[in-house]
Amino acid sequence: MGNLDANTWIEAEQYYTRLRRRYWRCFLGMPALFVVGALISVFEDKLNRIVRGALLSVFVVGWCAGCVGCLVTWFAIGRFRCPLCGKRFIVAWWGSWPSDRCKHCGLDLGPAARGSAKSPALADLAE
Numbered sequence: 001m002g003n004l005d006a007n008t009w010i011e012a013e014q015y016y017t018r019l020r021r022r023y024w025r026c027f028l029g030m031p032a033l034f035v036v037g038a039l040i041s042v043f044e045d046k047l048n049r050i051v052r053g054a055l056l057s058v059f060v061v062g063w064c065a066g067c068v069g070c071l072v073t074w075f076a077i078g079r080f081r082c083p084l085c086g087k088r089f090i091v092a093w094w095g096s097w098p099s100d101r102c103k104h105c106g107l108d109l110g111p112a113a114r115g116s117a118k119s120p121a122l123a124d125l126a127e
């Protein structure tokens with residue numbers, strides 16, 4: 001394993017956390033749009049044609065944006081390289097479910113590691 005300075009670790013941790021947050025926002029935003037879809041279906045007869053069209057547009061555009069956002073972010077997470085070992089952080093032959101630890105060297109980029117000295121970068125900071 002190579003050496004990892006604290007700034008590199010912090011930048012990698014922030015970038016990886018942003019990617020994971022963006023993925024979950026896109027993923028969970030799509031079911032939230034079902035509220036709009038439910039409003040359309042429940043009040044279909046009572047809604048003005050223009051209002052119904054606007055709500056339907058919000059539903060379709062939001063759903064498509066969520067799908068594209070999930071897909072793009074998923075590929076970005078898959079391409080993310082571990083700052084310590086240089087391998088793809090979440091991609092391993094046994095699985096690619098995102099986790100806070102590198103699948104190859106075990107580097108912890110989770111928010112909990114920031115407060116502890118589990119990461120080699122934070123051990124450097126403690127010195």
Ligand SMILES: [Zn+2]
Pocket residue numbers: 082083084085086087089102103104105106107
């Ligand atoms: Zn690694």
